Amino acid sequence: MKHSVVTPISREMVESFRAGDRVYISGKIYTARDQAHLRLITDEAPNFDLQDAVIYYVGPTPPRPGNPIGSSGPTSSYRMDNLAIPLMKRGLRVMIGKGDRSKLFIEEMINNRAVYLIATGGTGALLASCIKSSRVIMYEDLGTEAVHELIVENFPCFVAYDIFGGSIFFDKDKS
Amino acid sequence: MRLVQSKTIVDALKKAIIKMNYELDNSFVARLRRAKENEDKDLSKSIIQEILDNQEIAKHGEYPLCQDTGIVVVFAEIGFDVKLQEPLESSVNTAVSLAYKEGFLRKSVVNHPFDRKNTQDNTPAIIHTKLVPGDGLKFKIAAKGAGSENMSVVKMLTPTVGVEGVKKLVVDTIFNAGGKPCPPIIVGIGLGGNLEKSALIAKEAILRDLDDYNPDPVLKKLEDELYEEINALGVGPMGVGGKTTCIAVKINSYPMHIASLPVAINIQCHANRHEEVIL
Known part of the structure; x- marks a missing residue:
């Protein structure tokens, strides 16, 4: 199934997602990876509303003049497994990254009615074409790891884990 | 004895570092295409198709293939009869520094396991050298993501x-x-x-x-x-x-x-x- 959604993403919207579905996201999303997560979990007043927000795990290449951003593919999500939990408890609804995640993360994701999407890793050139603007809104000293507010159009993802326990990944137990 | 100027090495390596971040080699792309044909599931096919589309876009030289433009690994073979104008390490690192700046590549190297301050120019590279007969210089290089x-x-x-x-x-x-x-x-x-x-x-x-x-x-x-x-x-x-x-x-x-x-x-x-x- 295909979903075209505009951020922020509601709980009801997430409930309609099933693992393997195509999701095209438009609107504002926020970037954060390891170091930004470390700070966000103790930051009581971040510069964006976490409620129903979308966080994209990415550290882009520098933009060429005239472009809003450089190559912008997802980084490995497992490094943010534990750090994402307190953010989901504060309303974070959608995380975009690549690769599988821990059992604990999945449990907490389901408990908090959040969802994990993947974009195809290593396709930063392709994904950059869906990013219309980019500006740093927090933690500028982190450079590529700073929190950027991106405006995206039809940013292509797949539902990796849904709130019913479904997964897009190959079945490790079956193999 | 053949004297090799640092600039000769810097220019050639800089060009190669930028190129490899924007272009995959043809034999690898050909194998990806065959792999896509060989897949049964639409999902698996569409992921390989995105990888193929991505390299088509990257080839134009505007967006690197991947945002993780890696740490540079260099295998250098240096002929016995070559005299380098400058230490190899300094020529390689100059090339890396220039390539990552001029090629709009991400600087992904930090200085220390715990301080983790970005070195700002993706240096140092990881360099392995081998001495070989003759007066040639050969470099095999890679941008290795994490x-x-x-x-x-x-x-x-x-x-x-x-x-x-x-x-x-x-x-x-x-x-x-x-x-x-x-x-x-x-x-x-x-x-x-x-x-x-x-x-x-x-x-x-x-x-x-x-x-x-x-x-x-x-x-x-x-x-x-x-x-x-x-x-x-x-x-x-x-x-x-x-x-x-x-x-x-x-x-x-x-x-x-x-x-x-x-x-x-x-x-x-x-x-x-x-x-x-x-x-």
Whole structure:
């Protein structure tokens, strides 16, 4: 199934997602990876509303003049497994990254009615074409790891884990 | 004695570093296309198609293939009869610094395990040198991202585990890594030597020509068997399931201690960025 959604993403919207579905996201999303997560979990007043927000795990290449951003593919999500939990408890609804995640993360994701999407890793050139603007809104000293507010159009993802326990990944137990 | 100016090395390496971050080699792309045809599931096919579309866009030189433009690894072969104007390290690092700036590549190198301050120009590179006869200079270079490097392992096995023990370690490693190292991958394996030698020859293995032929019949057979077994795991492109987990398996070996069987498994993601420079 295909979903075209505009951020922020509601709980009801997430409930309609099933693992393997195509999701095209438009609107504002926020970037954060390891170091930004470390700070966000103790930051009581971040510069964006976490409620129903979308966080994209990415550290882009520098933009060429005239472009809003450089190559912008997802980084490995497992490094943010534990750090994402307190953010989901504060309303974070959608995380975009690549690769599988821990059992604990999945449990907490389901408990908090959040969802994990993947974009195809290593396709930063392709994904950059869906990013219309980019500006740093927090933690500028982190450079590529700073929190950027991106405006995206039809940013292509797949539902990796849904709130019913479904997964897009190959079945490790079956193999 | 042939004198080689630093500028000659800097210019050639800079150009190669930028190029490899924007263009995949044709033989690798051809294998990706075949892999896509070979997949049954639409999801697996569409992921490989995105990887193919991505390299078409990157080729135009505006957006690098992947945002993780890696740490630069250099294997240098220096002829005995070459006199370098400047230390090799300084020429290589100048090339890296200029390439990452002029090529709009991400600076991903930090100075210290805990301070983690960005060095701002992606230096230093990791440089391995070999002295060879003649007056030539040859560089094999790679931009190695962390996604696949973080899933790589070195393990000291006991000699009696034999071929089956090695196979089990390799297959388990790839299975456990799942989609994290960005499959379809190239699996480079170093068998023998000692701790660091096994890792070094594993890295050399991922830089081997995809179409080369292992001259050691035992290793050739092991490469073929591992290729089949890894693809039978069903990990698939980006871990979503499918027939293509690896594009190639390459094994290098080296003599070792009677009591050791070191095995290094170095994984290369599908953003397989490498170049060769001969001066």
